[in-house]
Structures are given as C-alpha cells and as structure tokens.
Amino acid sequence: xxxxxxxxxxxxxxxxxxxxxxxxxxxxxxxxxxxxxxxxxxxxxxxxxxxxxxxxxxxxxxxxxxxxxxxxxxxxxxxxxxxxxxxxxxxxxxxxxxxxxxxxxxxxxxxxxxxxxxxxxxxxxxxxxxxxxxxxxxxxxxxxxxxxxxxxxxxxxxxxxxxxxxxxxxxxxxxxxxxxxxxxxxxxxxxxxxxxxxxxxxxxxxxxxxxxxxxxxxxxxxxxxxxxxxxxxxxxxxxxxxxxxxxxxxxxxxxxxxxxxxxxxxxxxxxxxxxxxxxxxxxxxxx
Amino acid sequence: xxxxxxxxxxxxxxxxxxxxxxxxxxxxxxxxxxxxxxxxxxxxxxxxxxxxxxxxxxxxxxxxxxxxxxxxxxxxxxxxxxxxxxxxxxxxxxxxxxxxxxxxxxxxxxxxxxxxxxxxxxxxxxxxxxxxxxxxxxxxxxxxxxxxxxxxxxxxxxxxxxxxxxxxxxxxxxxxxxxxxxxxxxxxxxxxxxxxxxxxxxxxxxxxxxxxxxxxxxxxxxxxxxxxxxxxxxxxxxxxxxxxxxxxxxxxxxxxxxxxxxxxxxxxxxxxxxxxxxxxxxxxxxxxxxxxxxxxxxxxxxxxxxxxxxxxxxxxxxxxxxxxxxxxxxxxxxxxxxxxxxxxxxxxxxxxxxxxxxxxxxxxxxxxxxxxxxxxxxxxxxxxxxxxxxxxxxxxxxxxxxxxxxxxxxxxxxxxxxxxxxxx
Amino acid sequence: xxxxxxxxxxxxxxxxxxxxxxxxxxxxxxxxxxxxxxxxxxxxxxxxxxxxxxxxxxxxxxxxxxxxxxxxxxxxxxxxxxxxxxxxxxxxxxxxxxxxxxxxxxxxxxxxxxxxxxxxxxxxxxxxxxxxxxxxxxxxxxxxxxxxxxxxxxxxxxxxxxxxxxxxxxxxxxxxxxxxxxxxxxxxxxxxxxxxxxxxxxxxxxxxxxxxxxxxxxxxxxxxxxxxxxxxxxxxxxxxxxxxxxxxxxxxxxxxxxxxxxxxxxxxxx
Numbered sequence: 001x002x003x004x005x006x007x008x009x010x011x012x013x014x015x016x017x018x019x020x021x022x023x024x025x026x027x028x029x030x031x032x033x034x035x036x037x038x039x040x041x042x043x044x045x046x047x048x049x050x051x052x053x054x055x056x057x058x059x060x061x062x063x064x065x066x067x068x069x070x071x072x073x074x075x076x077x078x079x080x081x082x083x084x085x086x087x088x089x090x091x092x093x094x095x096x097x098x099x100x101x102x103x104x105x106x107x108x109x110x111x112x113x114x115x116x117x118x119x120x121x122x123x124x125x126x127x128x129x130x131x132x133x134x135x136x137x138x139x140x141x142x143x144x145x146x147x148x149x150x151x152x153x154x155x156x157x158x159x160x161x162x163x164x165x166x167x168x169x170x171x172x173x174x175x176x177x178x179x180x181x182x183x184x185x186x187x188x189x190x191x192x193x194x195x196x197x198x199x200x201x202x203x204x205x206x207x208x209x210x211x212x213x214x215x216x217x218x219x220x221x222x223x224x225x226x227x228x229x230x231x232x233x234x235x236x237x238x239x240x241x242x243x244x245x246x247x248x249x250x251x252x253x254x255x256x257x258x259x260x261x262x263x264x265x266x267x268x269x270x271x272x273x274x275x276x277x278x279x280x281x282x283x284x285x286x287x
Numbered sequence: 288x289x290x291x292x293x294x295x296x297x298x299x300x301x302x303x304x305x306x307x308x309x310x311x312x313x314x315x316x317x318x319x320x321x322x323x324x325x326x327x328x329x330x331x332x333x334x335x336x337x338x339x340x341x342x343x344x345x346x347x348x349x350x351x352x353x354x355x356x357x358x359x360x361x362x363x364x365x366x367x368x369x370x371x372x373x374x375x376x377x378x379x380x381x382x383x384x385x386x387x388x389x390x391x392x393x394x395x396x397x398x399x400x401x402x403x404x405x406x407x408x409x410x411x412x413x414x415x416x417x418x419x420x421x422x423x424x425x426x427x428x429x430x431x432x433x434x435x436x437x438x439x440x441x442x443x444x445x446x447x448x449x450x451x452x453x454x455x456x457x458x459x460x461x462x463x464x465x466x467x468x469x470x471x472x473x474x475x476x477x478x479x480x481x482x483x484x485x486x487x488x489x490x491x492x493x494x495x496x497x498x499x500x501x502x503x504x505x506x507x508x509x510x511x512x513x514x515x516x517x518x519x520x521x522x523x524x525x526x527x528x529x530x531x532x533x534x535x536x537x538x539x540x541x542x543x544x545x546x547x548x549x550x551x552x553x554x555x556x557x558x559x560x561x562x563x564x565x566x567x568x569x570x571x572x573x574x575x576x577x578x579x580x581x582x583x584x585x586x587x588x589x590x591x592x593x594x595x596x597x598x599x600x601x602x603x604x605x606x607x608x609x610x611x612x613x614x615x616x617x618x619x620x621x622x623x624x625x626x627x628x629x630x631x632x633x634x635x636x637x638x639x640x641x642x643x644x645x646x647x648x649x650x651x652x653x654x655x656x657x658x659x660x661x662x663x664x665x666x667x668x669x670x671x672x673x674x675x676x677x678x679x680x681x682x683x684x685x686x687x688x689x690x691x692x693x694x695x696x697x698x699x700x701x702x703x704x705x706x707x708x709x710x711x
Numbered sequence: 712x713x714x715x716x717x718x719x720x721x722x723x724x725x726x727x728x729x730x731x732x733x734x735x736x737x738x739x740x741x742x743x744x745x746x747x748x749x750x751x752x753x754x755x756x757x758x759x760x761x762x763x764x765x766x767x768x769x770x771x772x773x774x775x776x777x778x779x780x781x782x783x784x785x786x787x788x789x790x791x792x793x794x795x796x797x798x799x800x801x802x803x804x805x806x807x808x809x810x811x812x813x814x815x816x817x818x819x820x821x822x823x824x825x826x827x828x829x830x831x832x833x834x835x836x837x838x839x840x841x842x843x844x845x846x847x848x849x850x851x852x853x854x855x856x857x858x859x860x861x862x863x864x865x866x867x868x869x870x871x872x873x874x875x876x877x878x879x880x881x882x883x884x885x886x887x888x889x890x891x892x893x894x895x896x897x898x899x900x901x902x903x904x905x906x907x908x909x910x911x912x913x914x915x916x917x918x919x920x921x922x923x924x925x926x927x928x929x930x931x932x933x934x935x936x937x938x939x940x941x942x943x944x945x946x947x948x949x950x951x952x953x954x955x956x957x958x959x960x961x962x963x964x965x966x967x968x969x970x971x972x973x974x975x976x977x978x979x980x981x
Binding site: 043045046092116128130131133142144145147148149151170192232233235236237238248249251252253254 | 355358359384387388400416474476477487526527528529530532534539540541545653663664665667670673674677678680681683684703
C-alpha cells in the first residue's frame with residue numbers, strides 16, 4: 001500500500017498541472033458545448049432554438065441511417081484494428097533484431113504514416129480507379145472497387161490499414177526494446193521454440209503497451225472521417241458512411257447543430273464503452 | 288419571422304460593426320475558390336477596381352476547390368459571425384440557405400429589375416429568397432452532352448436528340464469498336480449525381496417540387512430513374528464504374544478516347560482541345576437528350592457573389608460586387624479563365640466569340656438551364672436524393688422504392704417550416 | 712535459409728510501404744497528358760515541371776516551414792508536458808491517477824468535427840486566428856492524451872530502484888526525472904515524438920478552419936488549394952507529397968539512429 005503522505009498528492013500535482021491546464025483550457029468549453037447542444041433543438045435553417053432534453057437521443061434511436069452508420073463504423077473499426085495490430089506486431093518483431101539497414105528500414109516504414117491523409121486518400125482513390133487504376137491493371141480485372149457496395153468499405157479498410165500499421169509498429173518496436181534480454185536468454189536456455197518465446201515472454205511483456213495502442217487505434221478508427229470521405233464520400237448508397245461522416249453531413253450540410261452534436265456524444269459514449277471493455281478484458285487476462 | 292431573424296443578426300453584429308471609414312484606406316476581403324489559370328488576370332482586375340475606387344483595397348483569399356469544404360468553411364465562419372471577409376462567392380445552391388440563416392445582406396437597389404433583365408433567368412431564380420435578392424450571379428454553368436464526332440460519322444448518325452437515340456448510337460458504336468464505353472457520366476454519391484439525375488427527371492417532364500408541393504414520386508420520374516439504371520444494367524451502355532465517377536474522372540475517360548458520349552459541364556471543352564489530347568478536334572457538343580415528346584433540360588451550376596451580413600463595409604462590398612459582375616469584368620474573366628458570364632449580351636461580344644467560339648453555342652444551353660430546387664433545405668434534400676439515387680444505381684433499391692422514400696423524406700423536410708419560400 | 716526468409720520478408724515490407732509511394736513518384740515525373748493513362752507506368756519522358764510549378768507558382772517553401780514550425784513546436788511541447796504528467800502518474804504514483812488517465816483519454820474521444828466549431832470560437836476570441844500559435848495550441852492539446860498514456864506506460868516499466876537511488880543520493884524529484892528517467896525511456900520518447908510530429912504534419916480539419924492566408928497555412932491545406940489547370944492537379948499533388956514526405960523520412964532516420972542507439976547503449980539495466 002502506498003503511503004498517504006500529503007506530498008504524495010501535491011508533488012505529483014505540480015508535474016501534472018501543465019497538462020491539466022492545457023487540456024482543460026482548450027477542451028473543456030468545446031466538450032461542454034457539444035454536450036449542451038445535444039440537448040437542444042437547433043437548426044439554422046428550420047429556425048427555432050430550444051432545450052428539448054433527450055428528444056434528440058430518442059430520435060437517434062429510431063434513425064435507420066444512424067444504425068447503418070454505426071454498423072459500418074463497427075465493422076470498419078473491428079477489421080482494421082485487428083489487421084493493424086497483427087501486422088504491426090509482426091513487423092515489430094521482424095525488425096527487432098539488429099541487421100544492416102535497420103535504420104533505413106525503420107524510416108521506410110514511416111512513409112505510409114507520413115503521407116498526408118488527404119493525399120494518400122486521393123492516391124488510393126486513383127489506384128482503385130476501375131478504368132486506369134493500377135490495381136485493375138496489375139490484376140487484369142475490372143472490379144469496381146469504390147463503386148460497388150460489396151467492395152467499397154473493404155477498399156477503405158485496406159487503405160486505412162496501409163496507412164496506420166506504421167503507427168502500431170513504431171510503438172510496439174519501442175516496447176520491444178524495453179523487454180529485458182535476460183528473459184529471452186532464460187527461455188532459450190530452457191529450450192523454448194521461437195513461437196513459445198513469443199507467447200510466453202514477448203506478449204506478456206508487451207501486453208500493457210498493446211492495450212494502449214489498441215485503445216488509441218480503436219478511438220481513431222471509430223472516429224475516422226477524412227480518409228473515407230475523400231475516398232468515397234460515404235457512398236455508394238451510404239454503404240461506407242461512418243458515424244463521423246454522418247455527423248459531418250448533419251452538422252455542416254444540413255446545419256442541424258443540435259442533432260449533429262447528439263451524434264458526436266453518442267460516438268463518445270460508444271468509444272468509452274469499448275475502452276472500458278478493453279480495460280476489463282485485459283485485467284481479467286492479466287490475473 | 289425573417290424580420291426578427293434579421294434584427295437578431297443585426298443586433299448580434301452590432302457589437303462588432305465598425306464605422307464606415309472615409310478618407311482612410313479600407314480593405315475588403317473577398318473569399319472565393321481558386322481560378323484555374325494564371326492568377327495575374329484576376330489581380331489586374333482587382334487593381335483596376337482599386338484605381339476606380341481610391342481608398343479601397345481588395346484582398347483576395349482562396350478556399351479549397353471542393354464545394355463541400357467551402358460550405359463547411361462558410362458555415363463555421365458565418366455562424367461565428369466572423370467579420371474577416373466581406374464578399375463571398377457562393378455555389379448556386381446555397382443562396383436560399385445562407386439567406387435564410389441570415390448570413391447574407393440583401394443586395395441594394397442598384398441591382399434593379401432592369402439590370403436583372405440583362406442576366407440569365409435561371410441564376411436569378413437561384414438568388415432570390417423571400418421576395419428579396421441576396422446575391423448577384425457571377426458565373427453560370429449547365430450540363431451538356433459531349434460526343435465523338437468521328438465515331439458518330441462512321442455510323443452516319445447525327446447527335447442524338449432523344450435518350451433512345453443515344454442508347455442506339457452508343458450500342459452500335461461500341462459494337463463496332465469493342466473496348467469503348469458507350470456513355471459516361473457522374474454517378475458517384477455526391478452532389479453531381481443529383482445534377483445528372485435531375486436532367487433525366489426534367490427531360491421527361493417530371494420535377495421534384497412544384498408550386499410548393501413535393502411531386503417527386505410520379506410515373507414520369509419512375510420511368511426516368513429506371514432509365515438511368517437501365518443505362519448500366521439493361522442496355523450496358525454505361526459501365527458499372529460510373530458509380531465512382533465525378534467530373535474529372537469522367538472527363539479523363541472521355542478525353543483519353545475511351546467513351547462515345549459524356550455528360551459534363553462546359554469547362555471540359557478547352558481541355559479536350561489542348562495539344563496532346565487524344566480527342567482533339569474530334570469532339571462535338573450539344574444539348575442533352577430528352578424523352579420523346581418532352582424537352583431537353585440542363586442542371587444549372589455556377590457561382591454568385593454575396594455580402595457577409597456582418598461585414599464592416601457593406602456599401603464598399605456591394606461596390607466590389609457591382610464591379611465584378613459588370614460587363615467588362617465578366618468579359619475579362621471569361622477571356623482569362625473561360626468562366627461563362629451570366630450577362631446575356633456577352634454571348635454576342637465579338638472579342639469573346641473570336642477568342643472562344645465555343646461559347647456562342649452555350650447561350651441556348653444556359654437560356655434553358657434549370658436551377659435545382661430553390662429552398663433553404665436544398666442541401667438536406669440533396670443528401671437524401673444522393674443516397675436514394677445511388678442506391679438505385681448499385682441495384683440496392685428499385686426506382687419505385689427510392690422515389691417513394693424520397694417523396695416521404697422531402698415532404699417531411701418541407702413540413703418543418705411551411706413558410707419557407709420554395710420555387711419551381 | 713532462415714536468412715533468405717528474413718530478407719524476403721523485408722523486401723515484402725519495403726514494397727508494401729513504398730509501393731504506392733513509388734507510384735506517386737512516377738506520377739510526379741509524368742508529363743501532364745500522361746497522368747491518367749495506363750500504360751505507360753513510367754513517365755516517358757520524365758519531366759520536372761510539376762516540382763517547378765509547386766515552388767514557383769506557389770509559396771510552397773514558406774508553407775513547408777510553417778508545417779515544420781508547427782509540428783516541431785507541438786512535438787516538443789507535447790513531449791515536455793506529457794513526460795511531466797507521466798512522471799506524476801507513473802513513478803510518483805499520484806493518488807487518483809486512474810481518474811486522471813480516464814479524463815485525459817476522454818478528451819480524445821470526441822469526433823473533431825463536433826469540436827471544431829466551438830474551438831474556432833475560442834481561437835477567434837483569443838485573437839489567434841490565422842496564426843501558427845492557434846495550431847500549436849490545438850495540436851498539443853490533442854496529442855497530450857496519447858503522449859501521456861504511452862509515456863506513463865514506459866515510465867512504469869522502468870525499475871523504481873534507479874529512481875529511488877537517485878533520490879537517496881540527494882536529487883530532487885525533478886532532477887531524478889531529468890537525469891535518470893528521461894534517458895532510460897528514450898525509445899518511448901522517440902516513438903511518441905514521431906507519432907505526435909506526424910499527427911501535426913498531416914492534420915487537416917483544424918488547419919483549414921483556423922488559417923486563412925499563407926502566413927499560417929500548413930502543407931495539407933496548401934495541397935488542397937493547389938492551383939492547376941485541372942480540378943485535381945495530380946502531377947503537382949504527387950510532387951508535393953514526395954517533397955513533403957521525404958523530410959520526415961530523413962528526420963526519422965537521423966533521430967532514430969542517433970538517439971536510440973546512442974542512449975540505450977550506455978544505459979544500466981536491472
């Protein structure tokens with residue numbers, strides 16, 4: 001048990017205060033504003049502005065387009081984060097040893113992540129072009145990647161995975177660097193195979209960091225906007241419309257600030273629930 | 288109701304409104320999307336304005352080209368009652384919406400009915416709301432049909448007048464030239480799809496909103512929408528990838544010689560005539576086809592100039608607008624950037640026609656252009672239309688179901704405020 | 712045999728990362744009329760016109776400098792503030808840290824499009840519109856949650872004996888933090904710094920909303936604003952993305968090697 005020393009609270013607080021001040025000063029107002037707006041009816045065009053309590057949330061529950069966006073978002077998040085984690089981990093393990101050109105390889109790894117989203121979305125859109133895109137050219141097919149309901153969301157997933165695997169890999173590589181080498185040596189002395197070493201030594205050591213990466217990747221994937229919007233605009237027929245795209249259209253195209261804020265709050269709650277689920281699952285697995 | 292809104296906005300802005308400067312230098316900020324071409328010509332025009340109006344300076348600031356991004360920018364800034372810009376260039380479908388939100392100052396008496404006569408009729412409809420004019424038409428655009436003259440002459444056919452003729456010609460040419468697409472247009476789920484779809488609806492005598500009533504679910508419309516889908520799935524004249532096309536990709540396809548017909552805006556013409564273009568001198572332009580017994584229709588595009596309701600220099604801002612929409616200014620911009628003027632007289636101007644002979648043909652197209660439903664709720668309605676039409680094009684919904692859904696949805700939207708002025 | 716497999720995997724990885732990028736490079740060198748034709752894959756003949764255009768017709772250099780300033784400042788601030796906070800939440804074992812971590816995390820759970828409007832009002836009222844300061848402030852704020860969480864993890868992983876030993880030797884908490892903890896968590900710092908840098912480099916929505924003119928414009932907005940004869944100037948965009956990505960790669964290469972290899976070589980473990 002930790003000592004309940006008054007210094008235990010004040011001293012850390014000094015170190016923590018810059019962060020708290022910055023976060024509170026910049027985000028407190030917008031967050032409260034969004035929460036407050038979600039309880040209002042405010043449409044610039046239809047006129048009228050008033051407090052309506054939870055009516056927006058009720059309307060959301062009956063909104064078919066919301067459920068469509070939610071399912072698209074969940075599917076997108078689930079598949080991309082899973083792929084990113086697996087690939088990122090594999091890459092981190094692959095690059096963990098020392099080899100000539102390691103620095104260069106790590107730098108090359110950054111490229112997908114470093115290209116601005118707008119650019120890479122346009123680039124992938126171009127590669128996915130059914131007529132003069134490189135994919136159809138190399139595969140010799142005529143697949144309508146971005147224009148058919150069956151393929152569009154998957155095309156977006158592939159692009160997102162390409163772009164953010166480096167994020168996962170970089171963080172996990174740093175984590176691997178922190179694993180004491182004695183653990184590996186001991187396992188090898190015990191005659192463990194590489195796979196067993198990975199399972200019994202590497203993974204448990206990395207688990208907390210994997211959790212952090214998982215949480216942040218899920219948060220980001222759930223809120224994805226730019227990449228998909230530039231690629232497909234939410235189409236065809238709203239099959240790639242995620243919650244953020246829906247919220248964007250409501251907020252900035254139909255100017256319904258109340259309802260749009262409700263959507264944002266719901267995204268927040270969904271993400272919060274998922275995060276809590278992760279934390280709980282991890283705690284159980286660790287026990 | 289509108290008066291109250293106006294008072295509110297004025298009161299809100301009152302805190303920020305400055306005193307009209309006289310004798311000192313005032314700077315006007317003009318927000319618009321970038322011009323394609325040498326920016327020098329526009330700068331020269333602004334310098335001329337500054338010369339004619341001593342004491343006024345104009346700062347020109349560009350916004351990203353995407354209509355969406357501009358709309359988003361304006362929403363955030365105008366809603367925050369920004370005074371950072373005075374004159375803004377609006378897309379032709381935002382007029383009623385911005386006016387209703389109280390973001391635009393009404394255009395003064397200088398834009399009299401006599402002066403309005405000099406402009407095309409369709410854009411004037413788009414800038415009027417609540418019986419008042421909120422912006423001045425600056426440039427105009429309308430959908431046209433491009434076709435390959437050389438391929439059509441092979442089959443000894445003239446440019447199609449009806450949609451059936453277009454299908455027949457396309458099928459014949461693609462039979463003789465396998466590997467070509469018949470007809471490409473903009474079918475991606477975005478605003479351009481609505482522009483395309485409306486042209487089918489209107490050219491069959493149908494409409495979206497008529498005299499304040501929603502009439503989108505009609506037999507004519509069902510036929511028109513079914514035809515749009517059949518272009519892909521029954522006649523195989525349009526490829527499935529049409530559902531990914533916007534203006535530029537479709538223009539590229541046709542420009543690389545891969546399609547017989549293209550529906551697009553007039554801007555593509557000069558690109559087809561560039562050196563190195565695969566279709567140089569092989570392209571013809573005509574009005575869009577129609578259904579038998581009906582009339583051709585083209586969706587109105589273009590830009591308007593409005594005054595920020597919170598601008599500190601409204602009078603000077605209007606002077607700038609008056610200058611930019613004058614005969615000379617529109618002529619200069621047409622010559623420099625191939626932007627189609629909204630003043631009818633310019634289509635008889637000798638210099639302009641000498642430099643851009645193509646422009647003369649457009650006069651008849653623009654005369655008959657039709658604005659998309661002029662209502663503050665247009666963007667909302669368009670969102671629904673985009674979804675439903677896209678669903679038809681990917682075979683997720685039948686035309687009948689889609690139109691029934693749209694009828695209900697648009698009805699619901701308009702019922703939110705029956706007093707909203709809705710034309711056509 | 713194992714080495715062959717290893718090298719094969721490296722090649723696949725390199726291709727995966729570089730493939731689209733190489734395609735962009737090829738595009739950036741293609742003459743305008745070949746941009747949307749396939750074949751040819753390679754430009755025939757290669758032309759530097761797109762690179763010249765973006766620098767000549769546009770103050771691209773100034774904009775790159777803006778981006779560098781914003782990203783560098785954000786990274787330094789986020790790392791500094793984040794490391795301090797992580798110190799409090801990790802080794803100093805502050806009371807109620809789970810609550811603090813949750814609060815910090817919740818900041819990043821709102822979709823940016825919902826917060827952009829009220830944020831804009833704040834920026835406007837502070838008079839920071841069209842300044843790089845507005846972007847630095849915003850980006851630092853939204854990078855802090857990740858920085859704090861990752862660095863807290865790294866700090867917690869470090870053996871506490873080292874920190875306690877330093878305190879016993881007479882260091883204040885801050886000195887122990889600076890002299891012992893920071894060097895040991897170099898991998899975490901570098902990784903976090905990279906992630907924050909790239910986030911600021913690529914951020915688009917806030918940059919578009921808070922900036923108006925070239926004086927504060929950053930690269931993503933500039934690319935969206937490229938003048939060109941066609942609606943989508945592919946050649947210029949491709950050239951710009953090459954110009955914009957290479958510095959990051961070079962930067963990452965330089966920093967990773969020097970800091971990680973240099974510092975961890977002499978660290979004491981266990």
